[in-house]
Amino acid sequence: MSGAQELAASIRSGVQSAVAVADASFGAINERDDEIHAFLHLTKQRAQIQAQAVDDAVANGNDPGPLAGVPIAIKDNMCTRGEPTTCSSKILEGWRPPYDATVIGRLEAAGAVIVGKTNLDEFAMGSSTENSAFGPTRNPHDTTRVPGGSSGGSAAAVAADFVPLSLGSDTGGSIRQPAALCGVVGVKPTYGAVSRYGLIAFASSLDQIGPFAQNVTDAALCFDVISGHDPMDATSIPNPLTPTLPTVNDGVAGMRIGLVDELMGEGIDDDVIARTNQAAEALTAAGATVERVSIPATIYGLAAYYLIAPAEASSNLARFDGVRYGQRVEGQNVAAMNVATRSAGFGDEVKRRIMLGTYALSSGYYDAYYGKAQRVRTLIANEFATAYESFDLLLSPTSPSTAFEIGAKSDPMALYMCDVCTIPSNLAGHPAMSVPFGVGDDGLPVGVQILAPMLEEARMFKAAKALEDAAKGMS
Amino acid sequence: MSELPEQGQRVGTLETDNSKTVEGVLPEGWEMVIGLEVHVELATTTKLFCGCANNFGDEPNTNICPTCLGLPGSLPVPNKQAIEFAMTLGRALNCTVLPSIFARKNYFYPDMPKDFQTTQFEEPTNAEGFVQLPNGRSVGIERAHIEEDTGKSTHLGGGGRIHDATATLVDYNRAGVPLVEIVSHPVMHDAETARAYVAELRDILLATGVSDARMEEGSMRVDANVSVRPIGNDELRTRCEVKNINSLRSLGRAINYEARRHVDLWTNGEEPKQETRHWDEDGGRSTSGRSKEDADDYRYFACPDLPPLTPTAEDIAAIDAALPALPAARRSALAAAAGVEIADTTLTVERGLDMLVIGAIQAGADATVAMKHADQNLSDGQGQLTLESFAALVVMEVDGLLSSTQVKTVLGELVANGGAPGDIASSMGFEAMDTTELASLLDGIIATSPDEWARFLEGDRKVQGHFVGQIMKATQGKADGKVVNQLMTQRANQG
Numbered sequence: 001m002s003g004a005q006e007l008a009a010s011i012r013s014g015v016q017s018a019v020a021v022a023d024a025s026f027g028a029i030n031e032r033d034d035e036i037h038a039f040l041h042l043t044k045q046r047a048q049i050q051a052q053a054v055d056d057a058v059a060n061g062n063d064p065g066p067l068a069g070v071p072i073a074i075k076d077n078m079c080t081r082g083e084p085t086t087c088s089s090k091i092l093e094g095w096r097p098p099y100d101a102t103v104i105g106r107l108e109a110a111g112a113v114i115v116g117k118t119n120l121d122e123f124a125m126g127s128s129t130e131n132s133a134f135g136p137t138r139n140p141h142d143t144t145r146v147p148g149g150s151s152g153g154s155a156a157a158v159a160a161d162f163v164p165l166s167l168g169s170d171t172g173g174s175i176r177q178p179a180a181l182c183g184v185v186g187v188k189p190t191y192g193a194v195s196r197y198g199l200i201a202f203a204s205s206l207d208q209i210g211p212f213a214q215n216v217t218d219a220a221l222c223f224d225v226i227s228g229h230d231p232m233d234a235t236s237i238p239n240p241l242t243p244t245l246p247t248v249n250d251g252v253a254g255m256r257i258g259l260v261d262e263l264m265g266e267g268i269d270d271d272v273i274a275r276t277n278q279a280a281e282a283l284t285a286a287g288a289t290v291e292r293v294s295i296p297a298t299i300y301g302l303a304a305y306y307l308i309a310p311a312e313a314s315s316n317l318a319r320f321d322g323v324r325y326g327q328r329v330e331g332q333n334v335a336a337m338n339v340a341t342r343s344a345g346f347g348d349e350v351k352r353r354i355m356l357g358t359y360a361l362s363s364g365y366y367d368a369y370y371g372k373a374q375r376v377r378t379l380i381a382n383e384f385a386t387a388y389e390s391f392d393l394l395l396s397p398t399s400p401s402t403a404f405e406i407g408a409k410s411d412p413m414a415l416y417m418c419d420v421c422t423i424p425s426n427l428a429g430h431p432a433m434s435v436p437f438g439v440g441d442d443g444l445p446v447g448v449q450i451l452a453p454m455l456e457e458a459r460m461f462k463a464a465k466a467l468e469d470a471a472k473g474m475s
Numbered sequence: 476m477s478e479l480p481e482q483g484q485r486v487g488t489l490e491t492d493n494s495k496t497v498e499g500v501l502p503e504g505w506e507m508v509i510g511l512e513v514h515v516e517l518a519t520t521t522k523l524f525c526g527c528a529n530n531f532g533d534e535p536n537t538n539i540c541p542t543c544l545g546l547p548g549s550l551p552v553p554n555k556q557a558i559e560f561a562m563t564l565g566r567a568l569n570c571t572v573l574p575s576i577f578a579r580k581n582y583f584y585p586d587m588p589k590d591f592q593t594t595q596f597e598e599p600t601n602a603e604g605f606v607q608l609p610n611g612r613s614v615g616i617e618r619a620h621i622e623e624d625t626g627k628s629t630h631l632g633g634g635g636r637i638h639d640a641t642a643t644l645v646d647y648n649r650a651g652v653p654l655v656e657i658v659s660h661p662v663m664h665d666a667e668t669a670r671a672y673v674a675e676l677r678d679i680l681l682a683t684g685v686s687d688a689r690m691e692e693g694s695m696r697v698d699a700n701v702s703v704r705p706i707g708n709d710e711l712r713t714r715c716e717v718k719n720i721n722s723l724r725s726l727g728r729a730i731n732y733e734a735r736r737h738v739d740l741w742t743n744g745e746e747p748k749q750e751t752r753h754w755d756e757d758g759g760r761s762t763s764g765r766s767k768e769d770a771d772d773y774r775y776f777a778c779p780d781l782p783p784l785t786p787t788a789e790d791i792a793a794i795d796a797a798l799p800a801l802p803a804a805r806r807s808a809l810a811a812a813a814g815v816e817i818a819d820t821t822l823t824v825e826r827g828l829d830m831l832v833i834g835a836i837q838a839g840a841d842a843t844v845a846m847k848h849a850d851q852n853l854s855d856g857q858g859q860l861t862l863e864s865f866a867a868l869v870v871m872e873v874d875g876l877l878s879s880t881q882v883k884t885v886l887g888e889l890v891a892n893g894g895a896p897g898d899i900a901s902s903m904g905f906e907a908m909d910t911t912e913l914a915s916l917l918d919g920i921i922a923t924s925p926d927e928w929a930r931f932l933e934g935d936r937k938v939q940g941h942f943v944g945q946i947m948k949a950t951q952g953k954a955d956g957k958v959v960n961q962l963m964t965q966r967a968n969q970g
Contacts, residue, residue: 077548078548079546079547079548085547085548087547092547095547097541097546097547097548098541098546099541099546099548101548196550197548197549197550198548198549199548200547200548201547201548201780203779204779204780205779231552232550232552233550233552234550234551234552234553234780234781234782235550235779235780235781235782311776312776312779314581314774315579315581315591315774315776318581318583318589318590318591319545319547319588319589319590320547321583321585321590323585323645324544324545324546324588325546325547334585334643335583338583358774361581361774361775361776362772362774363772363774366774366776370776
């Protein structure tokens with residue numbers, strides 16, 4: 001399947017029909033998704049209706065939009081009206097939301113065709129998509145390996161060429177890390193750039209929706225469609241955003257780029273460090289200046305994250321009580337029903353984080369845990385701000401390693417370490433993205449991360465495009 | 476904080492000395508300590524965080540959407556009108572409006588859709604104000620914060636309460652309705668003050684229009700924190716929170732019952748348990764509810780879905796400029812205009828007649844007479860009565876053109892249908908009696924009542940009524956009693 005931009009162009013000009021493109025997408029899924037398990041649910045009827053509407057618009061001389069007929073997969077923690085939305089949790093099995101997330105409406109208004117809902121770690125808690133109540137997703141590059149997570153299904157769907165685009169959500173790296181492991185582009189936008197309305201919350205102050213794509217240009221195109229103010233989300237940025245697509249090819253000449261010291265040493269595999277250094281050289285060759293920069297507080301990011309995110313999750317996930325929707329396990333009274341429902345409905349990792357978060361917010365512990373974590377968060381944001389006085393962008397690895405074997409990381413702490421490079425951007429609210437840059441010693445994809453100041457997505461995409469071009473020249 | 480303007484006290488002054496004991500309620504030597512938490516539903520068009528209608532009494536579960544049902548993925552967006560109403564109320568309660576933060580109060584309850592309540596904790600919108608009562612005392616207010624209401628549960632079977640119900644129905648129409656919780660300091664020491672405080676709050680709510688303040692419909696809900704202590708001691712002993720108080724009468728009864736219960740426990744060497752108690756109006760007692768000994772840990776934290784509220788100096792100035800005259804200020808103004816004590820203005824202000832009376836006084840009406848009518852003859856409000864006609868009527872009365880009985884009749888007509896008092900008096904045949912005619916009538920009565928007249932001449936004023944009564948009888952009430960009195964004095968002086 002070609003990229004999203006070419007597909008949309010050929011559909012808008014009548015060369016291909018949207019219905020045929022959707023069929024091709026479903027055909028590819030049908031052929032290989034038994035093996036990959038990227039999808040939990042296919043939205044065939046909805047796709048059929050939307051694709052037909054796009055074709056009708058073209059036939060009538062109307063513009064169906066910049067994503068005309070482009071098949072897209074949606075992480076199953078975003079609400080789709082009348083279609084199952086499970087967060088890969090038994091507790092939401094069978095629930096069909098009565099409304100669409102804002103991003104869904106924007107995608108369809110731009111002509112995109114939603115083909116299905118993708119697998120994730122339950123409630124987006126995890127880094128391997130192994131913590132799904134409905135079974136793991138496999139990495140299309142090597143099906144004995146994980147695709148990363150938590151948006152593993154969306155990353156794998158793009159990597160397996162089922163769809164040219166998909167949406168994920170990124171709370172601590174859940175778009176960028178699977179993008180790196182699956183060899184695709186993954187973008188975590190500025191907090192507030194993309195509406196969270198209809199995204200089932202994990203950690204509200206960190207969650208952000210973003211695109212996966214097979215190339216940087218498609219990611220920019222999709223970002224421009226889904227971003228922008230939404231009156232339904234009080235944390236949505238009110239100002240109009242600068243479109244990123246028009247400047248994606250502008251290059252990096254004159255840009256000052258900082259290579260983050262703390263993310264280039266201990267805990268990061270040598271082959272990943274080597275590739276990141278090569279990426280720095282490629283940017284230099286393209287006209288940027290690259291220097292090392294120290295951001296000391298990033299080393300506390302992981303610890304702060306594993307207090308803040310579970311704390312918010314413990315509150316966000318309280319509503320899954322069996323009273324109004326989803327699974328219910330009966331009990332002798334309401335409290336017993338709540339306990340039975342939640343005990344049966346949530347998986348171990350979700351329970352672990354609810355307990356962590358409940359503890360962190362408890363009276364007597366709040367200041368020592370949640371309060372201190374919030375101060376670390378402020379410290380990290382301040383250090384980034386200082387770094388951005390001297391640099392236009394920052395560079396680091398995305399993931400400490402390439403894709404690991406399914407079942408290899410049974411210790412929760414080992415999995416938590418996967419997000420060490422990605423978490424600081426969520427804590428600061430800044431945009432960051434992963435771009436494929438060669439392969440590791442095992443032949444599996446390596447991603448490098450570009451970090452940008454608040455709302456500087458356009459600048460970030462320019463550097464990403466420069467790296468993408470350089471990577472093509474390497475192979 | 477430093478950018479906030481000086482938000483001066485708008486009305487009166489804060490007095491904290493409310494110490495007083497009520498004889499007969501508590502044994503000698505004990506006093507009550509009462510703090511009230513009053514929840515007020517704001518009369519906004521829509522709910523606090525979504526666009527659903529805020530309507531009492533609609534068909535259950537019709538005013539609901541993903542947000543107020545707490546559906547997965549939904550988000551709250553603050554209602555501008557609710558925030559403005561809350562700030563208006565804060566200023567009316569003499570509070571300082573501060574930058575504030577919405578917090579989540581986490582606990583499980585089936586009528587609370589998200590299993591947390593969005594409220595304000597450490598940084599409320601309104602802090603430290605007071606309410607001035609008609610008796611001149613003030614009750615200090617700690618805070619008046621914004622929060623969302625829960626749904627409404629109806630428990631079927633058992634005693635109608637959740638722990639023995641066989642099934643529960645939940646109406647989420649009320650979920651997300653905006654509330655302001657007004658928390659007083661524990662500075663009240665008798666039920667009467669607590670009742671006066673709540674009555675005053677209600678008047679303030681009605682005057683500002685931010686709530687319809689109906690206790691019976693639950694748009695104003697009062698919880699009383701009650702404890703007792705030996706007089707002369709300023710400690711705060713274990714308190715109980717009494718809920719389910721649905722009227723001012725219940726409030727007084729519940730406080731007195733609870734305080735007495737505490738004194739009895741302490742006197743028997745026991746200690747009250749800190750708990751929530753349920754007021755049983757029919758039984759006239761409180762019963763134990765949820766124990767607070769293993770106090771719920773609500774795990775408050777700032778709600779990450781809602782940015783802080785940061786009202787500007789201009790916002791607050793606009794709120795102040797739009798505030799209507801409030802009861803305390805109206806009482807002061809009336810007292811000054813009529814030359815009476817503030818305590819004597821309460822009824823007139825409650826009836827909304829203060830502007831009428833002040834206007835009439837300014838238009839030349841006698842203050843005492845105008846106040847008398849407001850107190851005694853206008854209990855249902857002024858109706859069609861205008862300031863001008865009221866002033867004119869009072870002038871006619873003072874000039875002796877109408878008897879007091881006639882004044883009442885004309886006043887009733889003015890309230891019912893409006894008009895000019897002179898015209899109404901004429902059409903009813905209330906022409907003032909000619910003084911000469913009255914004088915000759917008086918002479919006739921003096922002639923037939925020589926003994927009474929002799930006593931009057933000796934200074935016995937009690938017999939005056941005899942003569943006035945006789946004349947009223949003869950004139951069928953048309954005579955002005957005051958004129959008759961004047962004539963009698965004249966006659967006596969003539970010898």
